Amino acid sequence: ERVMTQSPATLSVSPGGRVALSCRASQTVSRNLAWYQQKPGQVPRLLIYGASTRATGIPARFSGSGSATEFTLTISTLQSEDFAIYYCQQYDTWPFTFGQGTKLEIK
Amino acid sequence: EVQLAESGGGLVQPGRSLRLSCVASGFTFGDYGMHWVRQAPGKGLEWVSGISWNSGSVGYADSVKGRFTISRDNANNSLYLQMNSLRLDDTAVYYCAKWGSGFGSWGQGTLVTVSS
Numbered sequence: 207e208r209v210m211t212q213s214p215a216t217l218s219v220s221p222g223g224r225v226a227l228s229c230r231a232s233q234t235v236s237r238n239l240a241w242y243q244q245k246p247g248q249v250p251r252l253l254i255y256g257a258s259t260r261a262t263g264i265p266a267r268f269s270g271s272g273s274a275t276e277f278t279l280t281i282s283t284l285q286s287e288d289f290a291i292y293y294c295q296q297y298d299t300w301p302f303t304f305g306q307g308t309k310l311e312i313k
Numbered sequence: 314e315v316q317l318a319e320s321g322g323g324l325v326q327p328g329r330s331l332r333l334s335c336v337a338s339g340f341t342f343g344d345y346g347m348h349w350v351r352q353a354p355g356k357g358l359e360w361v362s363g364i365s366w367n368s369g370s371v372g373y374a375d376s377v378k379g380r381f382t383i384s385r386d387n388a389n390n391s392l393y394l395q396m397n398s399l400r401l402d403d404t405a406v407y408y409c410a411k412w413g414s415g416f417g418s419w420g421q422g423t424l425v426t427v428s429s
Contacts, residue, residue, distance in 0.1 A: 207375060240415035242358070249408060249422065250358060255415035262417075293358050297415070300372030302348070302360040 208233050208296050212305035218313040223284050227308045229277040229294035238298035241270055241279045244307075245290045253292075254279065286312075315339040315418040317409050322423030325399055335392040335409030335420055343367075343387035346412035349394050351405035352422075359405070362394065363412065377403075399427045 209232040219225050229239070237257040242250040252261040254270035257277060267282045281288055289312050294305040321333040335347070348363040362383040364371045371383055382395040392409050404427045410416035 242416070244358075249419040250416070252415045252417045259414075261415060291357075295358075295360070295415075300363065301374045302363065302372070304350075304358045304360060307357045 207301055208235055208303055210294055210296055210303050210305035212294055212308045216309045218311050219284055220313045221284050221286055224282045227279040227292050229305050231275045231296055234274040235296040235298035237273050239277050240295045242293045243290045317420035319409050319420045319423040322425045324426045326429055327427055329399055330397045333394040333407055337390045342390040347392045348410045348412055350408045350410055353405040401427050403427050
């Protein structure tokens with residue numbers, strides 16, 4: 207099983223700032239990695255797939271990068287609606303696995 | 314518009330069984346892999362199980378392997394999760410999700426509570 211580790215667990219940032227969320231895989235997952243955003247009481251929303259491709263309707267301030275075992279989700283110019291929990295997920299090999307999440311909170 | 318509607322959740326005692334269903338609409342169900350993802354109260358997302366478009370390939374999380382069985386009925390646009398030998402730590406909201414280079418569509422979830 208590929209273990210996905212996200213860091214940090216919590217990140218406090220001011221609106222308008224820029225953040226980079228990290229996701230590390232215990233073994234290579236190639237570029238078979240997705241990022242999701244989840245707000246309280248809502249279902250997760252797909253942001254990025256293929257490590258760097260934005261899903262339909264996702265604003266350009268969200269960008270993904272990385273390959274193999276190291277991945278980053280960058281959010282430039284944070285908006286109030288971006289404060290949420292972010293999860294990475296590998297889909298290279300079953301069992302698919304999620305990271306434990308990074309909570310982005312307002313500073 | 315893609316719609317996924319789960320049902321079948323509820324309160325169940327440890328060791329008992331439950332069967333979840335997910336009815337899909339708004340897309341050609343038989344063309345897509347489908348999955349179950351769960352989220353325990355206040356916790357993160359956990360992938361549970363997945364099934365390919367033709368049921369030829371299935372996968373399970375280690376935590377449910379041997380206890381849960383995924384299946385689908387393409388004629389009726391339905392996905393199922395048979396959950397046996399339920400444990401306290403199976404308590405969660407169970408989502409069905411459509412696969413397409415990421416889980417682009419999710420149902421609203423059904424709550425399964427395992428308690429004596």
